[in-house]
Amino acid sequence: MKKWLIEELICPQCLDSDIVLNFDIYTETDGDIIEGRLVCPQCKQEYEIHEGIAVVVPEQTLPMIQDATGYNSFSMLSSYLWSHYSEFFNGPDATDAYQKWARAFGSQRSGWALDIGCSVGRLTFEMTRTHDRAVGLDTSISFVRAARELAAKKQLAFDLIMEGQITEKRACDLDPAFGFDQAEFIVADAMALPFRSRRFATVSSVNILEKVPDPLLHLAEANRVMDETDAKILFSDPFSWDENVNNPDRWLGGTNEGSFKGFGMDNICRLLQDSKSVFSPGFRIQDKGQVLWKIRKTRNLWEHITSQFVVAERTAMG
Ligand SMILES: C[S@@+](CC[C@H](N)C(=O)[O-])C[C@H]1O[C@@H](n2cnc3c(N)ncnc32)[C@H](O)[C@@H]1O
Incomplete structure (x- = not known):
């Protein structure tokens, strides 16, 4: 580190x-x-x-990071390295989703950025273009190791799964404009961020909300580490709630009753703008839309995902 x-x-x-x-x-x-x-x-x-x-991470998170399946597995590493970096090795059908999310960071800003659930680090590297420093965190040790290696070597080299155990090598240089020395990656939990309060000018939460046991706690933690008077958030999620991942009582959408009934994106926008919610002071919404995102499992298996995003800002002017 x-x-x-x-x-x-x-x-x-x-x-x-x-x-x-x-x-x-x-x-x-x-x-x-x-x-x-x-x-x-x-x-x-x-x-x-x-x-x-x-x-x-807090003690209760340790079993999750020690699990060798899921996001720590070899197949997930192949999938996410493809998804984040296929543009750089001219992979056919590469996704431009990360470029689209990165537009949220806009023009030059000072301050630090935090990428919560960074996976193998593409968005964290994008943040270094417009921030003094960028920190990515994830509960997957395998992803954090890969992201740190990318930062150190400025190059990508990995085994892409073709079918089952058959793989092919892929390698490329990364964008030399990334601030590799300005990026760092640690293993941490989105629901217990190990950072000083109000430290970050920008925070991203991209495709992680639905993956954590307590989504509202994750948002409260994101708010805690964001500057009180000058902060930007990029939030994006497919809202594919799954009761095997988190209890429906904790979903922030996708239900017909309760305080978060209705669609997830409507509820997130409401929370962002309500300074009495977990987002205090409140945010002003700058942009909303959807990003078509792809995960590649094998040469024959793809997941096509629509991730709904919102970019919001809070400033001293309110
Ligand atoms: C669907 S992936 C999205 C990754 C990345 N943001 C992207 O869009 O490519 C969800 C990520 O969240 C991470 N994750 C899941 N639970 C987490 C938690 N409690 N704290 C931090 N990261 C977590 C996973 O390891 C995985 O990298």
């Missing part, structure tokens, strides 16, 4: 008190901590940095 991130990290188990973590560095290379540990001075919880990857 790059050293510049250390002083921004707080204990994800003591969020109410913004407790900055102490640290021990065992080995480092060029400002990158390879082995070390972060320790909470209040609850004494230790967070490991191993092979350059900081894991800063």
